[in-house]
Amino acid sequence: MNHVIDKDYFKYKTVDDVNYTEINIASREIITNKHKSTKTSDIENRIIQYIRENDIKVLSFDVFDTYLLRNSKPEAARYMELSNIILKRLKDSLPHQERLSTLDPADICLARIAGMQATYRTRPRVEGCGEGEIREVIAMQCRLIGLPAQAEDILLEAEIAYEAENLSENTLLARLARRFRKEGGKVILVSDMYLGADIIAEIIHRVVKRPVHQHLFSSADMVVSKRSGKIFPAIERILGHAPREFLHIGDSWTGDVERPRKAGWHAMHFPIPRTELNKRKAALAEFIREMDEKGINTRAWAKL
Amino acid sequence: MQELIAKNADHARHEFGRELLGPVVADYLYRLYGTIRFFQDVRKARVLFVSRAGIRIRRALDTFTQATGLPPVEDAPDFWISRLMVAKGTWRRHRDNAIAVLKGEFYHHTLREMAEAMFRHDGLPPDFPQDDPWLERKGKEIEAFFAENGPAAQVIAAHFEDQSRLFEEYFTDLAGDRDTILLVDTGWAGTAQRLLADAWPEKTFWGAYFGRYGFETTDRRYWPNMIGLVFEQDTFEYEKPETCVVLHRHMIEHLFEPHGPSIERLARSDAGTVFAPEAEAVRADAPTAATDPMFTGVMTYLADLPDGGSLAALHAAAGRAWPEIARIVTLPTREETALFGHIRRSADFGKTLMVPLLLPPEDRFEGDSPERRIQDSLWQPGQAALEYPRDLAEPLQRRLAGLGPFDFKKPWTPPAVNVHIRQRPAVAVITRTLDRPMFLKRALESVAAQTFDDYVHVIVSDGGDIDLVRDTIRDTECRHNRILLIDNVENRGMEAASNIGIRAVDSDYIVIHDDDDSWEPAYLEKTVAFLDGPKGEIYGGVISKSMYVSEEVTREGIKVHARVPYHGWVENVHIMEMAIQNFFPPIAFLYKREIYDRIGGYNEAYPVLGDWDFNLRFLMEADIGVLPEPLANYHHRDRGNTHLFGNSVIAGRDKHVEYAAIVRNRLTRNALQGGGNASIAVLVGIGLHLDALRQETRRIQQRTEEMPGMINALANPIQELARKQQNEMERQSGPGLFDADDYWVAMTRLERAVLLKDWSVLRKLGVKDISRGRLLLMKLGLSRKGFEKPPRLSAESIKFLTQLRKKGYELEPPPDFDEEAYLSRNPDVAAVVAQGKLHSGFEHYYYYGKKEGRKRISRN
Structure with missing residues (x-):
C-alpha cells in the first residue's frame, strides 16, 4: 500500500487509457535496509523541497515507530519479554529477596498492566488531558509484587535497556534532519508516551551515535499530548515559533497528522506498512493464545 | 454442587464460598491491595474503608x-457511614443533593414514614408535631415539604443540621490534610462518593469498588473516579462472566455485609469526640460457619490460597471460577437457589423492612402471578427457577440474562482471538459523484470520521468536472492517503461507476457510499466486526438500520429538517420481502467481495433500481445480517428543489415505477430464455402478487383498526355511562364494591366482546345469541345518546369483566386518565409498557399501581 507524505497525493487514473501518475513513496522496508536507494533519496529531496517552499523552521518527528523504528513484536509481547528480563535482573541484584523465588514473569507483566491502568486513570489531568508516567507504573509494580523501594531503579534501568536494544534509528529521517540542521533549521522530537523526556533521551543516546534533535517533548512530562492537540501550542510558546513554521512527521494519523494540521502545523504521515502490522498482529494473536493456555485472559489490554 | 446443596445447604454455601467465590475474591483483593498502596504512596491519599462492607473487606484483605x-x-x-448518613451529613453543604436522595428512597412512602426512618434509633422526639398534615403526603413532595418549612419539616431539618455539623467535624478529622480521598466499598454506582464529592469540591474523591454499574438515570459525573476493580459494565455479557454480578449484586453485598445495624447517626462522646453509636455492634461482627457459611468459606480460601498466592495464579483461578459462578447466577436450578435463598436484605435508609431475595412461589394477593413475582424478585433467574419446572424456567432465565440458546451448554471458553491479518484493505468504500462538491465534501468527512480506518476510498467521478472533484478532495480534511480517484471521463451510469470503482481495487468487503449519504462514525467498525466475527460464517453481508434524513439545499448550505427511522421494521432480510421491494439503502450495506465476484457485479443496464437487482441476486447466494443500531443515514432532498438536488428515489420517482416492471420482466425473460436464474424470476413474480395481497390486507386491517378508534371516539360517552352505572348501583344498593374505573373497564370490555363476537365471554355474561349481543350493544349505544338507562351489569359480571386478562382485551386508558403523565412519573412502568409486558400505564395502575399506592393522574 502506498504511503502519503503530503496532501498532494492522488492516484490518478483514466478509464480509457489506464495511464496513471503517482507519487511513489518508498516503504519502510527500504528505509530499514539502511541502503541508500534512489527512492529514499527521492523522498528526502521532496521533503527538503517542501520545507524550502513552505519556509519551515522547525522539523518535528514523532519518536517511536517514526524516528526510532521498532521490530515486529506487539506491545503486549514486549511487556512479557521485558518482564522476563526484569525478573532475571532482580534475582541478580537482590539475591536475598525470598519473594523472587516464587515470582513468574507473568506476575511482573500483570503488575505492569495494573500500574499502567492506575497511572493513566488517576494521574491528575492538565487541560482535560491525561497521561501515564513510567515511574508510577513501576511504583505500582513493586508494591503489587511486594518488592522494596530499591527495586524501582532496577525496573527503570531494565526498561531503558530493553527499549534501546529493540529500536533502530530511521536513517531516512536522520539524514533529513542533518541536512535540515545544516541549513539552519531546528529539529525536535515529540512523543505521546509514558516515558519522560529524560528517559527517552537516554534511550536515544544508547541507540544512536549522534542524536539529531535539539529538543525533546514528552506527554509524560507535559501531560498535554499530540492526540489531544494541546501539546502543539505549548511547544510553539517554548520555542517561539508560529504554527506554520513547523513540519511534523509521524505514524499516527490522529496524533501526528490530523491534530497538528488542526493546530496550523504542516504534517506528513509516515504510517507503519501493512506487512509490518500484519507481523505484529500475528505475534499478538500468538501471545493471546499462549496466555490463554496459562489461564490468563489478556484480551482487555493486549494491543499491537 | 447440587447434591451438596440437597444434603446440607450451609455446607454447600461454605463450599461455594471456598471453591468459587474464594478465587474471585482473592483476585479482587490483589487488585484492591495494589490500588490502596498506589493511592497511599503515589497519590498521597487518605484511604477510608466505608462501613459496613468495608469492615469485612478489611478483614478479608488482612x-x-x-x-x-x-x-x-x-x-x-474505617469510615462509619451509610448512604443515609451521608445524606444527613451533607445537608449543610449540599441540601439539594440530600433532598434528592431522600426523595428517591421515599417517593411512594409517606413523609411520616420518612420521619420515623430518620429517627429510627432514638425514636421521634417527644415534641414531634404528629398531627402535621404534611406527614400524610408522599415523599415525592419532599422538596415542597422542606420549602414550606412546616412544624415537622423544621424538626427534621434541625436534626439534619445537627447531624451535618457532627459529620463535617468527623470527616474533617478523618481526612486530615489530604486532598485526595480513596473510599473502599463494594459498589455499585458510587452514590456516597458522589454526595461527598459534591459537598467537598475542594477534595478529590476516588472509589475502589468491587464493580461499577448503573442505570439510565444514574448520575455518572464522577464515574471516571469510580474504579470498578473487577468489572465496569452496566449489563451482563456472556464473554465476560464476571459481569454476572450485575444480575445478582446481592451475592457480593451479602457476602461483605457484617451483622450489625446500618450507620444512620453520629453522636458526641463524653470525651467530646464524634462517633457512630452503632459502630461497636458492627465491629463485633464475628462470622462463623453457622452464621455466615459463604463468608467463612471465602476466608478459608484466602488463608490457604490453594491455587498459589501470585498475581498470575490468582488471576487464572478467578478466570476458571467466574464462568461457573455466572452459570449459577443466570441459570440456577431450583436446588441451587438454596445457595442464596436465605438472604434477606434490609430496605436501607432507615426503613425496617427486610426484603427476601426470593419470594415464596405462591400468590401474595389477588392478581398476583409468577410473572409478577419474578419481576419483583431481587434475583429474577432464581425466582424463575422456583416458579416453573426446569424446561419452562430455563428459556425464561436465558431471556432474562440475554443468553443465547447454547451459552453455558458447553464448558465456557474465552472468545476467539479477534485479530485479523489482511493482505489487502478490509473495505473498499465506493463513492460515485457527478458535479456535487457540497455533498462530496460531506461524504469525504463521513468516511474520514470512521473509527475503523483499514479501507480504501474509491471516488469515481462519473463524467463531471474532474478538477472540481480534485479540488474538493484537496480542500477537505480527510484521509488523502486512503483515496483512489477515478475519472470516468464521460458519464457511464451509476451501476457502471460502481463496477469501475470496485474493480479498480482489492478488498475483503465492499460498500457503496453515495456522495449524498453519510455514516455514523462507528458504521465500519461495527459492520466489519460483524462479518469478521462468527456471524461472518453465516452471512455474506450485513446492513445496519438506517435513518431517513429529510433535507433541503439552501443558499446557506444543506439544511436538515428531520430524521426518522427508515423502514424501522426491518429486523432481518427475507428474500421474499426483497422480491416485493428493496427495503434498505446502499449506504447501509457492507458485503463480501467474493459474493460480488460470484454474481458478476451490478447490472449496468439499469439507470435506477440496479441495487435492487443486485440485492436479489446477492440473496440467491448468501444471507444478509442486520445490526439493530441505526448507523447509516439515507439523505433525501424531499423539500425545496427536488428536481435539481433530489436523489433518484425522490427526483426519479417515475423512473422507479417504470423500471420496477423492466427489472422484473428482464429477470423473467432471462429465465424463460434459458439464461439467468429461474428462481429469482419466480420470486419477483410471486413478490408482485404478494405486494398486491399485502396492500389489500392493509386496507382490511385499516378498517379493523378503525373500529377501536370508533370505540375511542365514543370513549367519553362510555365513561359518562360508567359513572351513570356506578351512581345507579350505588343509589340502589349503597356505595358498592366498584369505582368508576371498574365500570370503565367492564363496559369497554363488554363492548369489545360484542364486537369480536367472543362467545366465551358473552355466555358468561348471560348473552346467549348474537341478537341479544346486538341488543346489549344497542342499549349501550342508546344510553350513550341519553335515550335509555345504561344496561345493567351485575356485580358478578363486572367482577368477571375486570378480571378478564387475555389478548384482545387490553386496557385502554379512560379519557380522564393522564396516561403520559403516569408513565412519565413512573419510569419503571414506562419500561414495562415499552417492553410490551403491559398494554398501557392505565393497565398497570388498575392492576398494580392502585395497590402500591401510586397516584392516579387525571387530566385537568
Missing part, C-alpha cells in the same frame, strides 16, 4: 496479605 506475605495495609481507618 487475611489475604498475611497469606501472600505482602506488607499489610496500614493507616486506613
